Amino acid sequence: MSGRDLDETDKRILKVLHEDGRATYNEIGERLDITGNTVRRRMDEMREKGIIRKFTVLTDPAELGYLTVAFGLSVEAGRTDEIADELAEHECVFKLWVLSGTHNVIFDARFCDNEQFQNFVHDTLHNIEGVSSYESSIMTRSVADEGSVVLSERDESLEIAPPEEE
Numbered sequence: 001m002s003g004r005d006l007d008e009t010d011k012r013i014l015k016v017l018h019e020d021g022r023a024t025y026n027e028i029g030e031r032l033d034i035t036g037n038t039v040r041r042r043m044d045e046m047r048e049k050g051i052i053r054k055f056t057v058l059t060d061p062a063e064l065g066y067l068t069v070a071f072g073l074s075v076e077a078g079r080t081d082e083i084a085d086e087l088a089e090h091e092c093v094f095k096l097w098v099l100s101g102t103h104n105v106i107f108d109a110r111f112c113d114n115e116q117f118q119n120f121v122h123d124t125l126h127n128i129e130g131v132s133s134y135e136s137s138i139m140t141r142s143v144a145d146e147g148s149v150v151l152s153e154r155d156e157s158l159e160i161a162p163p164e165e166e
Contacts, residue, residue: 006051009034009040021055060142066110067117069138070127072103073079079130080104086128092120103135 006014009032016028025043026036046052061068075083084098084105096107111117117138125134 009038010051012047013039013042014046017052055094058145062111062139062142066112067114068142069109069111070134070137070139071107071109071127071134072105073105073134074102075104076130076132076134082131084129087124089118090124092116099100112147 012032013028014021016031020027023040024036028161029036032039043052051075073083080098084096087093087105087107088096090109092109092111094108095112096105098105109117109120111120121136125131
């Protein structure tokens with residue numbers, strides 16, 4: 001099941017979850033006019049196929065006192081995956097992508113303070129064999145960071161009943 005294999009009901013379930021990740025199977029079912037058991041079964045299938053990877057809370061690192069830094073690395077040919085895997089193991093790395101272009105690896109890391117940031121650069125980045133160069137930029141403001149694809153933005157046909165007023 002890839003994104004192209006999702007039917008309208010699966011897409012509608014994902015839309016409701018995106019709006020309210022705490023909605024129960026029955027609440028989702030009520031909004032979509034299907035049973036809670038159907039919602040559960042479909043969500044289980046989407047988890048098995050990797051479409052839904054996990055449920056989590058999206059926090060604001062700046063509000064929690066963290067320094068967010070974006071890194072772009074240029075690495076030696078043939079070392080990209082190895083270096084990306086090594087960096088992904090660090091507790092301060094939250095998002096990491098392997099890409100084409102000037103930088104082979106881009107990642108977002110969170111630090112308690114400047115000292116932790118500097119220690120990471122000197123003790124980790126400078127000691128990874130195969131990193132040719134890197135750039136780092138400290139985040140000054142987050143404009144968009146939802147971390148998920150919203151299917152309904154592209155598909156106007158996904159009509160969903162609004163949640164009932166309490």
